[in-house]
């Protein structure tokens with residue numbers, strides 16, 4: 001089956017985001033089926049909420065939305081769902097923002113570079129083996145055991161740097 005990567009980095013604000021959400025949920029169903037894991041309605045809804053935009057969302061914002069839905073969800077419920085989604089590779093944690101981002105290519109585990117625009121808050125994920133090779137080389141040299149290979153890079157996206165010039 002053809003596997004689309006959702007959106008390009010920093011998609012136009014006018015892009016069809018409903019299509020991104022549909023594709024993300026369809027991919028999640030496939031990934032969970034392949035892994036033999038259960039995407040419960042709550043986990044699916046949390047993922048849908050994570051995909052509200054291309055900006056990372058905090059667990060607190062997710063909880064607020066669930067409560068608005070009429071869920072009697074509490075923080076541990078949200079964290080458990082996020083934990084599941086991260087283990088399944090569907091969501092990445094953005095440490096520097098203490099927030100969560102939907103993965104745009106969850107069908108294979110990957111090292112990630114997360115580019116964060118500090119003007120508009122949009123985030124782009126790029127998976128580039130050159131990044132992980134560089135990390136491995138440096139770690140080897142100093143005898144360091146790597147656990148997380150998520151690199152977060154802050155700056156300005158094309159649209160925002162264009163607006164400033």
Ligand SMILES: [Zn+2]
Nearest residue numbers: 007016017020
């Ligand atoms: Zn989108």
Ligand SMILES: [Zn+2]
Nearest residue numbers: 103104105125
């Ligand atoms: Zn990813």
Ligand SMILES: [Zn+2]
Nearest residue numbers: 117120157160
């Ligand atoms: Zn921007």
